[in-house]
Amino acid sequence: MSQPKGHPSSMPPLTEAEKQIILGKGTERPFTGRYWNTFDKGVYVCRQCGSPLYLSDSKFHSNCGWPSFDNEIPGAVKRQKDADGMRTEILCAHCGAHLGHVFLGEGLTAKDTRHCVNSASLVFMPASQAPPEKAIFAGGCFWGVEHYFRQVPGVLAVRSGYTGGTVDMPTYEQVCTGKTGHAEAVEIIFDSKRTSYEALARLFFEIHDPTTVDRQGPDVGAQYRSAVFYLNGDQKRTAEKLIGLLRQRGYKVATQVVPASTFWPAEEYHQDYLAKHPGRADCHVRVERFGLP
Numbered sequence: 001m002s003q004p005k006g007h008p009s010s011m012p013p014l015t016e017a018e019k020q021i022i023l024g025k026g027t028e029r030p031f032t033g034r035y036w037n038t039f040d041k042g043v044y045v046c047r048q049c050g051s052p053l054y055l056s057d058s059k060f061h062s063n064c065g066w067p068s069f070d071n072e073i074p075g076a077v078k079r080q081k082d083a084d085g086m087r088t089e090i091l092c093a094h095c096g097a098h099l100g101h102v103f104l105g106e107g108l109t110a111k112d113t114r115h116c117v118n119s120a121s122l123v124f125m126p127a128s129q130a131p132p133e134k135a136i137f138a139g140g141c142f143w144g145v146e147h148y149f150r151q152v153p154g155v156l157a158v159r160s161g162y163t164g165g166t167v168d169m170p171t172y173e174q175v176c177t178g179k180t181g182h183a184e185a186v187e188i189i190f191d192s193k194r195t196s197y198e199a200l201a202r203l204f205f206e207i208h209d210p211t212t213v214d215r216q217g218p219d220v221g222a223q224y225r226s227a228v229f230y231l232n233g234d235q236k237r238t239a240e241k242l243i244g245l246l247r248q249r250g251y252k253v254a255t256q257v258v259p260a261s262t263f264w265p266a267e268e269y270h271q272d273y274l275a276k277h278p279g280r281a282d283c284h285v286r287v288e289r290f291g292l293p
Helices: 016-022 142-150 172-176 197-206 233-248
Strands: 042-046 052-055 077-081 088-092 098-104 113-117 122-126 133-139 155-163 183-190 226-230 256-259
Touching (some): 142 197, 183 197, 197 233, 226 233
Parallel strands (some): 226 256
Antiparallel strands (some): 042 052, 042 122, 088 098, 098 113, 133 183, 155 183
């Protein structure tokens, strides 16, 4: 039987030294880990379960002696108060492996964040091994859209947020005014070996109504518009192809296909909202639109 994503047995057994850090919450000596000074292109995954944690683009020189990242793959890293009562511990969100600690306010990068990670907690996968890809869709209230995409095999992480507007770091309250120009959207990190952008785009067109302008059901406003925010030419062509197929089937598609701009993560209480509130009805229903008529 295959193990679910994040199950420890999907990686080789830990060595005793790795157990002391990953399970015992230890710390390797500075300047001794294999990744403290490496900057090849690729992705860093959890040594215990293999879940992707950090993209190489977020790694930077901090001269602290441990691998340093100023951002994690959305939803991949959990934060909690350290046992010392002062620092903030970071763990793999999938299996709970100890990674290290996160520090804010040091001014080392524009994100002003440093994930200080033990090399022993990581395994590096070079870009040649197909690093995770990204997709951004807007289809009304992001709670339901995020909920559907989280269930797709091959999707590594999903986060709700705002994009397509003119205000930096918008709040939910600002976006709700309709004056910032943002759409409620989801950012998806996926393994292209297990699913494809086209498969995700097809799902997107089936879990919301792509024919309505600036609304989804009872939610009205430009922030609820239907849009594909493409990151490259292939994504643009895929979206346009699917829209063409839907129009051939009689759908008056209103979905915008526009270049991706800055994606601003929504407030934490919006993330994985339906899982946190299991009694709340899903605001999206899947409708088969690409099958045989």
